Amino acid sequence: xLAPVRSQQIETIPAxxxxxxxxxxxxxxxxxxxxxxxxxxxRLPGPSTDTLDVTANVLPSGVKRIGDFSRGExxxxxxxxxxERIGKFVCIVTxxxxxxxxxxxxxxxxxxRPTELKIAKATALIDGGLRANQLLKARCISRNGLxxxxxxxxxxxxxxxxxxxxxxxxxxEEQQDGTSxxxxxxxxxxxxxxxxxxxxxxxxxxxxxxxxELRNSFLLNIKFPPEEIPHIHIDELPxxxxxxxxxxxxxxxxxxxxxxxxxxxxxxxxxADIYQAYIPRPTSPKGEYRVLLxxxxxxxxxxxxxxxxxxxxxxxxxxxxxxxxxxANEVEPGRxxxxxxxxxNGSTFWLISVWTFFCSSSEPSRAQLxxxxxxxxxxxxxxx
Numbered sequence: 001x002l003a004p005v006r007s008q009q010i011e012t013i014p015a016x017x018x019x020x021x022x023x024x025x026x027x028x029x030x031x032x033x034x035x036x037x038x039x040x041x042x043r044l045p046g047p048s049t050d051t052l053d054v055t056a057n058v059l060p061s062g063v064k065r066i067g068d069f070s071r072g073e074x075x076x077x078x079x080x081x082x083x084e085r086i087g088k089f090v091c092i093v094t095x096x097x098x099x100x101x102x103x104x105x106x107x108x109x110x111x112x113r114p115t116e117l118k119i120a121k122a123t124a125l126i127d128g129g130l131r132a133n134q135l136l137k138a139r140c141i142s143r144n145g146l147x148x149x150x151x152x153x154x155x156x157x158x159x160x161x162x163x164x165x166x167x168x169x170x171x172x173e174e175q176q177d178g179t180s181x182x183x184x185x186x187x188x189x190x191x192x193x194x195x196x197x198x199x200x201x202x203x204x205x206x207x208x209x210x211x212x213e214l215r216n217s218f219l220l221n222i223k224f225p226p227e228e229i230p231h232i233h234i235d236e237l238p239x240x241x242x243x244x245x246x247x248x249x250x251x252x253x254x255x256x257x258x259x260x261x262x263x264x265x266x267x268x269x270x271x272a273d274i275y276q277a278y279i280p281r282p283t284s285p286k287g288e289y290r291v292l293l294x295x296x297x298x299x300x301x302x303x304x305x306x307x308x309x310x311x312x313x314x315x316x317x318x319x320x321x322x323x324x325x326x327x328a329n330e331v332e333p334g335r336x337x338x339x340x341x342x343x344x345n346g347s348t349f350w351l352i353s354v355w356t357f358f359c360s361s362s363e364p365s366r367a368q369l370x371x372x373x374x375x376x377x378x379x380x381x382x383x384x
Contacts (some may be wrong), residue, residue: 030075054074062078127314191354
């Protein structure tokens with residue numbers, strides 16, 4: 001007899017190991033060489049260790065020969081995959097007087113338990129959310145599956161940087177029926193800031209038993225005090241008509257606001273003389289709020305300085321707004337419209353994207369508000 005020789009010339013389809021559901025029908029096991037084969041023997045997974053001659057069609061019930069010898073193919077088709085077929089399928093082919101051997105290990109496919117997404121107990125929580133500016137540790141676990149599941153982390157639908165991922169840990173647990181099931185878990189360490197507020201952290205589990213994949217998500221509800229906005233400048237008020245100052249501030253939870261104009265303190269939702277302060281309105285789920293102050297009669301008063309105080313459970317921020325004259329003809333050459341010059345001292349300031357000033361004869365409508373949105377807003381006025 002010729003001694004079997006293991007060789008890389010024999011390709012197996014499917015590759016080993018191969019996972020299958022119990023009672024799966026018509027499972028093909030094929031060995032393929034790069035030359036025509038003269039003879040093919042196989043050992044089937046199961047209680048028998050007999051070597052069977054496929055060339056002579058010496059096969060048990062429920063097993064059928066497949067493949068074309070002239071193309072270097074030899075294999076079998078199992079009518080049904082059962083527990084007794086869990087094990088190793090071996091093919092031994094003869095080519096030009098030499099024997100070559102290859103194998104496919106057949107395993108039972110087991111869907112893992114529902115995926116778990118956990119947040120570390122040391123995470124600092126406040127007001128039903130996560131305190132900003134801390135390291136968030138999250139763990140994703142897929143238990144007792146075969147094959148082991150594949151885990152992928154996403155933040156707002158985009159893959160998380162590899163530097164934030166810890167190596168995946170895989171453990172094996174033997175069951176009472178002798179099946180060895182695998183558990184995989186992985187941690188992600190993210191430093192969360194107000195910029196991540198409203199984003200979604202996701203663990204995606206891929207496994208042959210799942211179509212489509214499973215997704216476990218955690219909404220990042222980041223809590224932070226009102227954020228600072230430096231150098232806030234708007235166009236000066238008109239000589240007549242009404243004017244509305246509009247600012248978008250970032251905070252979570254929603255802040256309570258109060259304006260100060262020429263010694264008057266005007267709380268949100270209240271009026272004082274010619275001024276009316278509106279209650280902040282959310283403009284996005286990421287902690288953006290629009291705050292409006294309306295001057296109903298600019299001919300009576302044209303202040304050049306406004307103060308806005310915003311307070312939530314985490315802190316208070318004071319915004320100082322200066323109304324200055326902006327002359328489009330004095331924009332520095334080479335600058336775009338995002339830069340303007342303050343005539344009072346020649347300093348250049350950003351017109352902050354969250355600010356605008358505009359005038360009208362009545363309260364601004366939603367359409368007007370939308371028309372003034374943009375990446376960076378300038379001062380616009382419609383005189384009554």
